Each structure stands twice: as structure tokens, then as C-alpha cells.
Amino acid sequence: MLNLSFVVIATFTGLFTQINVSKIQNDTVKGRFYMNPPSYYLMHVNYPVDQVLFNRGDTTFIYYPETREGFKLISNYSNSPEVSKSLIPVFKDEYLTKLGMILVKSDYKNGVLTKYYSPTDSKSKLKFIKIVYKNHLINRIEVIDRDNNVVKRSVYGNYKRVNNRNIPMRIKNYSRINKDSAVSQIDYDSVIYREKLPDSIENYKIPPEIKLKEMKW
């Protein structure tokens, strides 16, 4: 599946609450996020566990300060959590082109602009990415497969102006996995723009004495 990241030149911090509802589990995660998209993010979760999750390039680090244990997950692609990648929907056509998508259709009706992007690869399972704008702000993004099923839908709402940018304070993600559906709602609060992330965050270091469980793929 296509990884939808966003192109932004700014750093943000704030609080988040993510509620996940699926057939397997219902849970709530709360914490603070720091992001310098698309290259860096750090999440400090304070509920239900004390957990720090951050990246260095394509490597994800997970650290538990209370129990003093951690993981180092080495991947071959950028792998950021929904909380950081969904926040700022500033899509650029040329960025989607880089991902192998081209604008194939756009409609404008009653103040609603709808754009359809299709993959250039004809073998892709994906048919369209549909982006719906209301009042020049992204209202909805849908990922549609070849059988015309909406496999993922993100709905953006509660926009607030932060440093002359419109930022959605609520994002609801619906996804369909093998006939099961999963919903996650992310609420942001106290979002502030920063010129630069604090050095202690940008260069966060796990204490050297902590032995990390390494997983490579």
C-alpha cells in the first residue's frame, strides 16, 4: 500500500490522543508528539505505558524509560506512525508524481473540489486516491482499490490556524483489512509551531547502558 506522507517545511509539537477500535482490540494512546516532517518524529507516550518512539532515518527506536528496555527496528523504508504522518495534509501534485501517481480527473461542484490520482503502474492494486477539498482545505482522502472498494478513508476536521497554517485537530481513519474494519481517531491539542525542535528532542539519545533488542528487515 502507498505510504502517504506530507511535504511540510516546519516543526510542530503538541498533545495527541489516539483511539483505536477494531475487532481485535480497542485502546487509547495519549502523549506528546514532536515532528519535523517528513524526516523526523518523536512520540512520548504517557498512557497506557511510558514509551518513547522515534526515528533516525529508516530505523525506528522504541524505549521504555520506566522499565529501561528498548527496541531498534531497522527497516529499508521510512516508517512513521499515523499520528505524525496524518497531521498536516499539504499535498503537492509533484510529490504524488514522485510516488508514481498522476492526476487523472478533477471535479468542482458547489465549492467542493475533488481530485483523483491513479498509479502509473497498471499492475497496482490501487485504482484511485481521491482527495476532497472543502473551502480549500482537505476534508477527506480515500484510497480506492481495483474493485471500487474504499480500503482507507481519512476524514479531516476541526481546523485551527497555527502559524498561518490550517491544521486539522481531528483526523478519523477508517481502514478495511480482509473484510474487517478498523477505525482510529486522532485528536490533537496545544499544537504549536517551532522554528526548530529542542536539541534534546532532535538528538534524543537512549542511555548507552540500555541494551536494545535489534530487529532488522
Add this chain to the structure above:
Amino acid sequence: MVIKRAFVVLLVAMLLITPVLVNASDSASSAIVAADRDARANTSGGLWFAAGCLFGLLGVGAAYIMEPSPKASSLLGKSPEYVAAYTEEYKSVGKSIQTKNALTGCVVGAVVEAVVFTVYYFVILAAATSTTY
């Protein structure tokens, strides 16, 4: 008296430990179910079938070596036990799908190749035997 006291201590210790063990096992079992579901949804069987078909044993080898990686969002706010169980299961299920599909692709590729060569051989043979001078 001493035995009775030791028994009570043991009983209390068991009562205190049990919830921790139950929670850990709950966490691990839900991690395994979630990892199984996510790995099946995210691993492209078709891609590895094509790799096996096109590159034969090299494709199968790549499927075995290249381990599928879970999404970071699946691990946000999860306990260390959950993360350990989830990543292990994801890796195992994803790798099994990759290898199985690459192996099927490899066998299908080999059969197709054999059929093509056989047809080619008979076409040449037929052309040679029917040549008139």
C-alpha cells in the same frame, strides 16, 4: 505451624503473581492475533510469486532473507511484551507468505520454461524432418 505459614506465603505470592502473568499473556496473545492479521494484509503475495517466477531460486532466497517490517503505528503505546510478540509474529507470518509464494512462482516458472523448451524442441524437430531438398 511452619508448614502452614509457608503455604500461606506461597498462596499469597501466587495470587500476587497471577494477574501479572495473565496480563502478559493477554498482551502477547492479542499481539499475535494483530500481527497475523497485519502481516497477511500487508505482504504482497503476488509480488513474491512474480519474484519466484522471474528469478527462480534467487527469488525464493530473497523472500527468505528479506524480512517484512511492521508499521510503527501498530507499536505505538504498546508494552515491551506486546512489541516483542508482535514483531516476531509479523516477521514469521510475513516471511512464510513471501517464501511460499516465491516457491510457487519458482515451480510455475520452471514448468512454464520446460513447456516452452519442449514445444520449441518439437517445432525445430518437426521443421528439420519436414525439410525437403
